[in-house]
Amino acid sequence: MPGLANAVTSGWVQNKPKLKVLGRAFTQLHVGAKETVFSAHADLLCSRSNFFKERLQPSRKTVEGDCAICLVKMDPIKDDITYCTSCGQNFHGKCMTQWLGNNNTTCTTCRAVWVGKPSHSQLKCADLDADSFELYIQWLYNDQLSICQDEHDANWIFQLLQAHIAGDTLGDIEFQKAILAELIEHHMTRRSYPGETYVQHVYENTSGPCTLRRFLVDMYVYGVRELSEDKMPVQFLLDLSKALLKYRPADRPDINIALADYIKSDDNDT
Numbered sequence: 001m002p003g004l005a006n007a008v009t010s011g012w013v014q015n016k017p018k019l020k021v022l023g024r025a026f027t028q029l030h031v032g033a034k035e036t037v038f039s040a041h042a043d044l045l046c047s048r049s050n051f052f053k054e055r056l057q058p059s060r061k062t063v064e065g066d067c068a069i070c071l072v073k074m075d076p077i078k079d080d081i082t083y084c085t086s087c088g089q090n091f092h093g094k095c096m097t098q099w100l101g102n103n104n105t106t107c108t109t110c111r112a113v114w115v116g117k118p119s120h121s122q123l124k125c126a127d128l129d130a131d132s133f134e135l136y137i138q139w140l141y142n143d144q145l146s147i148c149q150d151e152h153d154a155n156w157i158f159q160l161l162q163a164h165i166a167g168d169t170l171g172d173i174e175f176q177k178a179i180l181a182e183l184i185e186h187h188m189t190r191r192s193y194p195g196e197t198y199v200q201h202v203y204e205n206t207s208g209p210c211t212l213r214r215f216l217v218d219m220y221v222y223g224v225r226e227l228s229e230d231k232m233p234v235q236f237l238l239d240l241s242k243a244l245l246k247y248r249p250a251d252r253p254d255i256n257i258a259l260a261d262y263i264k265s266d267d268n269d270t
């Protein structure tokens with residue numbers, strides 16, 4: 001995959017720092033079995049991850065269009081935006097403060113008694129892996145995965161795999177793409193391919209067809225030349241066989257020539 005290797009080494013992986021939706025509200029998260037504590041901007045988590053959106057701001061509408069009070073466009077990056085927890089409508093924070101200061105107590109859109117977004121919330125995420133979540137937070141704020149990582153450390157690769165699997169729970173495809181970019185760079189720059197422990201890890205920790213499994217199959221279809229089939233998960237071998245059937249080269253021998261071999265007369269063998 002020379003094209004891909006070039007793309008990777010020429011900086012495809014390095015994301016430019018992105019402007020982020022932060023907001024002013026923080027969420028304290030208790031992650032994993034040991035309830036490791038993290039703190040992060042609620043709006044940032046919700047703008048990137050479906051997992052957090054569903055848990056922290058389920059009714060909230062996407063921030064777009066004009067504020068229903070001042071009719072000026074809302075910018076989720078620059079403006080402080082609040083929302084009604086009943087109807088999910090967004091407003092400029094300052095506009096809503098002014099509206100409530102004028103002895104109003106209800107949402108201007110749905111007329112329910114105003115309950116705005118909490119300035120602080122807490123969430124238990126027992127099913128998330130704390131190491132993966134730490135990587136996720138690092139990526140959310142810094143747009144990078146490998147800060148202070150020894151790229152030669154084999155554990156780093158397993159941490160990336162684990163984080164990709166956690167990405168399914170987090171519901172953040174961009175995070176998973178960043179991990180895959182890191183894995184691709186690792187393999188392409190070293191010309192090393194995933195071994196059996198790696199494949200076993202992925203197949204044991206995923207329950208069905210997924211991007212990570214497809215990625216491993218493609219590594220074997222296009223890159224790997226040898227295979228210790230006795231050490232590979234049976235499902236991986238099936239997936240690989242299917243992929244090879246699909247991807248076999250177009251210039252393969254004609255089937256008539258291949259089959260003619262079976263019925264060729266011995267007399268012709270001179």
Ligand SMILES: [Zn+2]
Pocket residue numbers: 067068069070071072091092095
């Ligand atoms: Zn406004």
Ligand SMILES: [Zn+2]
Pocket residue numbers: 084085086087088089107108109110111112
């Ligand atoms: Zn409302």
